[in-house]
Amino acid sequence: MGGTRRGRETGTLGKLMALLDLVALADHPMRFTDILSFSNQPRGTLHRQLSHLVEEGLLEIDRDGRYLPGIRLLSLASRSWERNEFRAVAEPHLSLLHTQTGETVHLGVLRGAEVIYLDKVEGRQSVRMYSQIGNASPAYCTGVGKAALSMLDDIGLEARLAGLKFHAYTEHTHRDVADLLADIAAIRTRGYAFDREEHESGICCVAAPIHSDDGNMLAGVSVTGPAYRVTSEKLQEWAPLVRAAAASIMQDMHSRLGPKR
The missing domain is CATH 3.30.450.40 (GAF domain)
Known part of the structure; x- marks a missing residue:
């Protein structure tokens, strides 16, 4: 998974997609510190990127502060599968x-x-x-x-x-x-x-x-x-x-x- 992400970690969209991959494909929900250790992004930059993904419904935060795939991903996946x-x-x-x-x-x-x-x-x-x-x-x-x-x-x-x-x-x-x-x-x-x-x-x-x-x-x-x-x-x-x-x-x-x- 890491090798796939690193190949496209250039530009804003590429970095956001790599971040989305990291969280969505993780075996367990990840906390901010977990994501920080894998992302190679500065803390402030990572926080802004995660906030954008949460605002767009692509990620969600549970009551324990862990990041999860957002409901919008399910909608997009369902539409893609149907079409x-x-x-x-x-x-x-x-x-x-x-x-x-x-x-x-x-x-x-x-x-x-x-x-x-x-x-x-x-x-x-x-x-x-x-x-x-x-x-x-x-x-x-x-x-x-x-x-x-x-x-x-x-x-x-x-x-x-x-x-x-x-x-x-x-x-x-x-x-x-x-x-x-x-x-x-x-x-x-x-x-x-x-x-x-x-x-x-x-x-x-x-x-x-x-x-x-x-x-x-x-x-x-x-x-x-x-x-x-x-x-x-x-x-x-x-x-x-x-x-x-x-x-x-x-x-x-x-x-x-x-x-x-």
Whole structure:
């Protein structure tokens, strides 16, 4: 998260957005002193910036003086989600994939070195997992993220991974770029990616890449479930279904969102 913010901390808007990211993406509500320690801003400047964000409803302060995402963010997120054409195009294909497998289906788009979840269809037997619409996860340890990364050429992939710090979420998480690149090479060959408890212990998935005709949009679709139920054999069985869903989404994207003549 920090690396993403530092890249755009120039100008007033960039600094405000970095500050908004810091508070909104924190695991717990932050006090002023917490924010000050992470923000690299003078105390007076930071106080003014936070005040502006609170006045605009993008942040709120609770009774204990902690900063929280504001209700206006929920309104903006809801409106964005409703109007997202890519999500609307993908929705029927996600529903079909859910019907075919009975497990949780995700749609995510690559942003930098992270994947942002745009949609999620819960499995018939809901399992608690990190993924929620709007959440960001590292691309290097998620099926959707690795599938999307596999569509980059070598130069683009190197640029996307430059300076990336690998965090060991589980014992199965990739520890360095070499391991990740070997995995991506295999994904390119077979056309789909696996997440075998790399981001969350006990959670596995199979994912396929989605990309726009011009390559400006890289995304992925996946089927996810608990490792005790979703075996390696089951993931292999679902791989053609996930690839078919990705192909159908891309076909509809070309028809509905492609250049108008």
